Amino acid sequence: MNYRTHIVSSLDEIGQAAWDDLVAAQDKPNPFLSYAFLHALHASGSAAPDAGWQPQFLTLFDGDDLLVAALPLYVKYHSYGEYVFDWAWAEAYERNGLDYYPKLLSAIPFTPVTGPRLLARDATARAALVQVMKKTQKATKVSSLHILYPPESEAKQLEAAGYMLRSGVQFHWINQDYADFDAFLATLETKKRKNIRAERRKVAEAGVLLRRVRGAQATEADWRLFNRCYRHTYAAHHSTPYLNLDFFKRIGATMPDNILLVIAERDGQPIAASLVIHNEDTLFGRYWGELEHVPCLHFEASYYQPLEFCIEHGIKVFEGGAQGEHKMARGFLPTRTWSAHWLAQPAFADAVAHFLERESGGIEQYIDELNDRNPFKG
Missing domain, CATH: 3.40.630.30 (Gcn5-related N-acetyltransferase (GNAT))
Structure with a gap:
């Protein structure tokens, strides 16, 4: 033709x-x-x-x-x-x-x-x-x-x-139709299962509460917070962030059904946030940032909360993003x-x-x- x-x-x-x-x-x-x-x-x-x-x-x-x-x-x-x-x-x-x-x-x-x-x-x-x-x-x-x-x-x-x-090589998690997060943990080796529970316990004992915000419910304040966290973490690693607040607000307004924010708070103050993108069958780990360091909070906000979201919504695959052998200990396999x-x-x-x-x-x-x-x- x-x-x-x-x-x-x-x-x-x-x-x-x-x-x-x-x-x-x-x-x-x-x-x-x-x-x-x-x-x-x-x-x-x-x-x-x-x-x-x-x-x-x-x-x-x-x-x-x-x-x-x-x-x-x-x-x-x-x-x-x-x-x-x-x-x-x-x-x-x-x-x-x-x-x-x-x-x-x-x-x-x-x-x-x-x-x-x-x-x-x-x-x-x-x-x-x-x-x-x-x-x-x-x-x-x-x-x-x-x-x-x-x-x-x-x-x-x-x-x-x-x-x-x-x-x-990347590391992806596959949902085997788990009933809940504990059902997923039950499939892991004993040491891996105990380590994940210990990591989640550290976050809870530090007084950190997490809330999930779907794109349609995200406010101007939520996006400004996420942008602050994102830029702060890049600065802490002596790097320049690729993305800006305008980008985050644009995707928040134009593709809200594909967005999940996980916001961490302590004593009523936000201290960290992660952003993942998803469709009906796949969730993609994307961005993370923190204003205050709490041990294991990155794993909770960027992996365990999104994993629970996948299980609750029948999402089949969680693509963990670039690199990261540490993801294997959390149930992700090489792809x-x-x-x-x-x-x-x-x-x-x-x-x-x-x-x-x-x-x-x-x-x-x-x-x-x-x-x-x-x-x-x-």
Whole structure:
């Protein structure tokens, strides 16, 4: 089929209805692909050209001007906010007098969550989108193109199209239709179960109370509190936060059904908060911050409260976010993630291919070792 190709610098050029209709046609879309989430990132300035994220979405339209395929794509001038680390590749380019930036990146900014990247209504449109992507990467004279956190099926399609695959590991919790939190604990090894109960007890004995706030009930004060906690924790780690209050207020207003805030209070004063995003079958651990440190409060607000929420609402999977072997002791198991890469410079592409081959073997061994430490009863 003949498609009209258009490079989009703002989702406003597509419109919410057309974008969300395409997203809804994907297998297992998630809230981070929604117009509301992406538009909030752009409009708040969190993922904008001034912040080193220049939107350049690839879109395909049919003869009836129906959006049939799209690729979230950015021109990047740094590697912050990606969670698939290529700093060593950039340094190697620099040592050899070459520019690694700008590069092209297909990802959801600041969001290490697996989900469709080659958005398409059918296999024909998806294949055409891959070809447009390959032509674009060569025509723009960039150093490279990277597609982060596609599902395995898309990763394999990209590999067949000439992209190099890289794998990583995250930790996900699976709801085995537990009746309650105690039923979940009963499936863990004795030591793990006792440790979790001890952690929850420490929080309670410290006089901390927790309340869950659904997005629709979140107030201006709740969002300002969360933003304070979030920024305070980044500052404590000598880092600059990626997101701002405007972003949080925007998603609170436009996608409230996907939001859960957990707010911790002591003596009537808020001291910490976590924010998770969810749909009907998956909950995604996202953001956390504290104004006052209480031992084990992070585990309670970011893991145990959301786990209880999953059990109560029949949510099947809790994706714990990037990295974190400590999650295994809390019932999360290793899950493979994918990314796909193309480098324009042949010598560097060959070197990276050899690196990824060695790294892949290490990932396989790492996953095997993790599975040998399964926290559940035999």
